[in-house]
Amino acid sequence: MSLTQQEKAEELIEAFSFFEEWEDRYGYLIDLGKELPAMPEVLKTEESQVQGCQSKVWVVAKTSQGDGQSHIDLLVDSDSAIVKGLIAILWQVSSGYAPQEILAFDIEGLLKRLDLEEHLSMNRRNGLYSMIQRIRSLAVQGA
Amino acid sequence: MSTNTLTQPKKKTFDVEKVRKDFPILSQLVRGKKPLVYLDNANTTQKPKCVINTLVRYYREYNSNVHRASHYLGSKADHAYEKGRHKVQNFLKARHFEEIIFVRNATEGINLVAQTWGRRNVDKGDEILVSAMEHHANIVPWQMLCEERGATLKVIPMSDSGELDLEAYEKLLTPQTRLVGLVHMSNALGTVNPIKEMIATAHKQGIPVLIDGAQSAYHMSIDVQELDCDFFVFSGHKLYGPTGIGILYGKRELLEVMPPWMGGGDMILTVSFDKTTYNDLPFKFEAGTPHIEGVIGLGAAIDYLNGLGMENIAKHEAELMAYGTEALAQVPDLKMIGTAKHKASVFSFMLGEIHPQDVGTILDMEGIAVRTGQHCAHPVMQHFGISATVRASLACYNTRAEIDALVQGLHKAHRFMG
Ligand SMILES: Cc1ncc(COP(=O)(O)O)c(C=O)c1O
Numbered sequence: 324m325s326l327t328q329q330e331k332a333e334e335l336i337e338a339f340s341f342f343e344e345w346e347d348r349y350g351y352l353i354d355l356g357k358e359l360p361a362m363p364e365v366l367k368t369e370e371s372q373v374q375g376c377q378s379k380v381w382v383v384a385k386t387s388q389g390d391g392q393s394h395i396d397l398l399v400d401s402d403s404a405i406v407k408g409l410i411a412i413l414w415q416v417s418s419g420y421a422p423q424e425i426l427a428f429d430i431e432g433l434l435k436r437l438d439l440e441e442h443l444s445m446n447r448r449n450g451l452y453s454m455i456q457r458i459r460s461l462a463v464q465g466a
Numbered sequence: 467m468s469t470n471t472l473t474q475p476k477k478k479t480f481d482v483e484k485v486r487k488d489f490p491i492l493s494q495l496v497r498g499k500k501p502l503v504y505l506d507n508a509n510t511t512q513k514p515k516c517v518i519n520t521l522v523r524y525y526r527e528y529n530s531n532v533h534r535a536s537h538y539l540g541s542k543a544d545h546a547y548e549k550g551r552h553k554v555q556n557f558l559k560a561r562h563f564e565e566i567i568f569v570r571n572a573t574e575g576i577n578l579v580a581q582t583w584g585r586r587n588v589d590k591g592d593e594i595l596v597s598a599m600e601h602h603a604n605i606v607p608w609q610m611l612c613e614e615r616g617a618t619l620k621v622i623p624m625s626d627s628g629e630l631d632l633e634a635y636e637k638l639l640t641p642q643t644r645l646v647g648l649v650h651m652s653n654a655l656g657t658v659n660p661i662k663e664m665i666a667t668a669h670k671q672g673i674p675v676l677i678d679g680a681q682s683a684y685h686m687s688i689d690v691q692e693l694d695c696d697f698f699v700f701s702g703h704k705l706y707g708p709t710g711i712g713i714l715y716g717k718r719e720l721l722e723v724m725p726p727w728m729g730g731g732d733m734i735l736t737v738s739f740d741k742t743t744y745n746d747l748p749f750k751f752e753a754g755t756p757h758i759e760g761v762i763g764l765g766a767a768i769d770y771l772n773g774l775g776m777e778n779i780a781k782h783e784a785e786l787m788a789y790g791t792e793a794l795a796q797v798p799d800l801k802m803i804g805t806a807k808h809k810a811s812v813f814s815f816m817l818g819e820i821h822p823q824d825v826g827t828i829l830d831m832e833g834i835a836v837r838t839g840q841h842c843a844h845p846v847m848q849h850f851g852i853s854a855t856v857r858a859s860l861a862c863y864n865t866r867a868e869i870d871a872l873v874q875g876l877h878k879a880h881r882f883m884g
Contacts, residue, residue: 345831346882353883377823377839377854403821404883 328416328424332433335412339437348438349405356407359414362400373453378403380410380450382457386422386465394421395465397458401450409434409442409451417458425462430455480778486863488514488770500833503868508653508681508812508859509837510703513767517707520766524759532758533732533749547758550765551748557768558698558715559689564747565721567714568756572680573603575699575714576647578751579676580607582724583697588644590616595638596647598624598849599655602842604647604678617644624849628655628804635664639671646675650682654843654857655804656812658682662693669694674720680704684861685783685810687776690715702760706861707767711760714751721747728753779862783811786860790869797876799884803855811860814841817876820883822854828879829856834872 326334342348366383373380379402384395397418401407416433417425434440442451486492489512496502504512524546530539532547555563569575584607588594594608598621605619612619620643622635639646646668651658665675674696679688683700690698697720702711716724726733726744730753735743744750771779790813794800799818817825826838836858840847847853858872 346878349828349831350882378821403823405821405824405827 328420328428331415332436335415335433336436349408352408352411352439353404354408355411355415356401356404356409359400359407359411360398362398366398367400373450373457378406378450380406380454382410382454382461384458384461384465392421393465394419395425395462397461399454406451409439410454412437412439413451413454413458417462422462422465426459480774480782482782482863482865485774486865488516489863490515490518492863496830496833500831503832503834503871505858505860505864505868505872506835506837507861507864508704508841508857510709511684511706511861512863513706513708514770516770517763517766521708521759521763524762529759531755543758546762546765547756550761553765553768554713557688557772558713559691560715561691562718565715565718567716567721567748567751568761569699569712569714569751570710570757571701571703571712572678572699573607573701573712575697575712576603576676576678577607578714578727579697579716579724580611582727582751583720584608584611584645585615586723586725588612588615588617591642592617592644593620593640593642594618594645594647595620595622595635595643597622597630597649597659599628599630599652599657599659599843599846600647600649601653601678601680602844603680604649604676605845608647618642621845624657626850628652628657628806628809630657630659630664632660632664632667636667639668639673641671643668643671643673646673647678648675649678649680651679651685651810651812652804652843652846653681653812653859654841654846654855655806655814656809656859657804657806658686658808658810660808661695665694681812682810684771686780696720702764702767705764705767706770707764708757708760711757711764713764718747721751724751726750726753730754732756774862780810782862783860783864786864786866786869787811789866790858790860790872793869793873794876797873798880800876803850803852813858814855815857816852816855817879818884820879822856824883825856825876825879828882829872829875832871832875832878834875836872 367381371381371383382399384397386393386395397414399410399414401410416428491512494502528539528542530543532544551563551566554566588611596604608619620638622638623631648661650661661677668675676697677695679698679700684705696717698715700713703709733745733750733753735745794813801816803814822838826836829836836856838856839854841857
């Protein structure tokens with residue numbers, strides 16, 4: 324693995340800082356979602372679905388060993404393009420990292436710096452907040 | 467007190483720009499950038515200055531408990547509070563002031579009827595009939611009652627345009643039917659149901675009808691005597707008034723024989739540990755300190771609406787509705803959900819394959835407030851085989867320019883995500 328979570332976060336912050344208009348920011352966000360590795364339909368089960376009121380959100384985790392420590396690989400998806408972009412950001416700074424690293428990372432802080440934290444308070448609507456909780460509990464199980 | 471006299475529609479012209487000036491919240495910029503376009507009125511409406519000022523004045527000048535305080539402030543509060551009841555009575559054109567019961571919202575009004583009238587009149591094998599387009603507020607209380615009493619909830623089907631099947635309705639009225647619960651105007655589809663005829667049909671068999679007027683009360687003038695409904699509920703917060711105050715209207719002869727629901731202060735005449743006697747209507751159903759400023763504020767909202775004239779509001783909104791229906795038809799891939807012939811102030815739709823929530827997010831970035839989701843009407847969504855819609859809903863202060871902004875926002879969403 325090449326970049327640390329912090330380096331990835333800085334990359335995202337820099338990329339988002341180029342955009343002045345919300346259209347560009349959200350366009351980029353949606354593109355991030357499109358670049359996610361595809362989640363096979365069979366994995367979209369009741370178990371992998373995270374509680375969100377309107378949009379559907381799924382996550383599955385696989386723990387593997389490498390470099391002498393365990394890390395967690397995630398697959399995530401949503402039926403909403405914007406929520407998919409938001410969870411792509413979570414994915415970028417979570418998937419492939421050690422459980423302790425995932426737990427230690429300040430994801431709310433990152434969303435705030437990306438000016439996307441409004442979406443966190445809309446958790447009932449978009450499931451983003453529940454997604455963060457789910458990834459953390461998956462990390463606890465994998466630790 | 468009889469208020470049978472029909473107030474003639476005022477021949478005033480309706481100036482929407484002037485109306486907008488009465489609503490301080492409307493002049494703001496969303497996120498400091500885009501002018502607010504508020505089209506989530508079916509959810510709750512904004513409040514005119516006169517309502518806000520009335521609430522402030524109450525707390526600054528005569529805050530006091532009602533029905534209990536024997537002093538200057540108390541009598542002022544009492545007076546304003548009971549005047550609120552008369553304003554609601556006149557607004558609904560109810561025959562008697564004691565037919566107006568203060569509750570928290572439309573939902574509580576329905577629950578009160580289910581828990582008191584329902585428990586007394588519904589038994590094993592009986593049926594309650596509701597329509598396929600009810601809000602959860604007019605489904606769940608009846609389901610709870612049916613479960614408790616061993617009764618059955620029956621449903622009047624609707625067509626794909628969102629209109630009730632009146633033939634099926636007649637057949638569904640049986641000797642077992644104890645009550646019909648009907649939404650006057652659907653929050654999810656905008657359909658205005660022919661409730662007057664439907665009430666008459668039920669009455670032919672002696673079946674009482676409860677009307678959920680949460681959506682209709684602020685769009686059209688209501689006359690409960692002319693409708694001859696047995697119960698009518700609405701919420702103050704949708705009628706440009708405060709939250710936390712709602713109205714249950716019931717015919718006096720029905721309310722009189724209904725047992726009280728909640729016990730406590732105000733609803734009693736005498737209390738001893740052996741026996742308690744209950745107060746008269748309407749107080750029998752109003753236990754505890756009520757939402758005093760809510761009642762007074764609702765009265766101010768009603769004064770405001772009377773000033774504008776409900777007929778004028780209905781006409782203004784109907785014009786906007788026609789304009790919007792045409793304008794939205796030009797948006798590519800827009801599919802309107804609910805195309806009833808008689809429909810008011812609600813546009814519920816899908817935009818191609820785009821998730822309604824994403825449409826809502828993009829409109830929000832443009833300063834346009836709509837609601838997305840299932841609108842507390844899961845069965846309606848199930849009927850149309852969809853998981854959610856985008857809903858834009860109108861109020862008296864909306865303009866053609868705002869419809870234009872919505873249309874532009876939708877074009878943008880379509881380009882952006884389509
Ligand atoms: C048709 C209808 N009935 C009932 C309700 C419930 O209103 P409240 O939540 O104020 O009780 C609503 C509110 O959206 C509604 O639209």
